[in-house]
Amino acid sequence: MTVLERAIAERRAQNIDEIVDELDADLTVPMVGEVSAPDVVIDIRHPDEQEANPLKLADVEVHSIPFYSLNNQFTKLDMSKQYYLYCQKGVMSQLHAANLKADGRLNVGVYRPEPRSACAIS
Numbered sequence: 001m002t003v004l005e006r007a008i009a010e011r012r013a014q015n016i017d018e019i020v021d022e023l024d025a026d027l028t029v030p031m032v033g034e035v036s037a038p039d040v041v042i043d044i045r046h047p048d049e050q051e052a053n054p055l056k057l058a059d060v061e062v063h064s065i066p067f068y069s070l071n072n073q074f075t076k077l078d079m080s081k082q083y084y085l086y087c088q089k090g091v092m093s094q095l096h097a098a099n100l101k102a103d104g105r106l107n108v109g110v111y112r113p114e115p116r117s118a119c120a121i122s
Contacts, residue, residue, distance in 0.1 A: 029097040031109060034113075044092060063077075084109045
């Protein structure tokens with residue numbers, strides 16, 4: 001119980017938007033508003049979100065890989081292709097893309113469609 005109590009006492013709350021601002025500059029990833037073939041979009045939203053509001057892009061391959069499976073599943077993809085991660089607000093996709101880049105995966109970016117802002121609350 002001592003360890004748990006110490007962890008609770010020393011916890012730090014941080015808004016997820018602030019985490020993106022703290023990423024090292026060398027971990028920045030490309031962000032695009034449009035994607036065309038042969039590039040691939042990976043929808044990393046939770047399956048419930050994907051089901052409620054499916055991402056459909058004309059002439060662009062879309063993979064559904066929830067954020068919690070991305071690290072394991074990404075290694076199974078064709079590394080000759082460029083991948084763009086998508087989530088509702090763009091925060092989780094930017095974090096995951098930066099993590100993949102830190103692991104040496106340079107073929108990853110973020111898809112933030114326009115005109116619908118990635119920060120817009122729907």
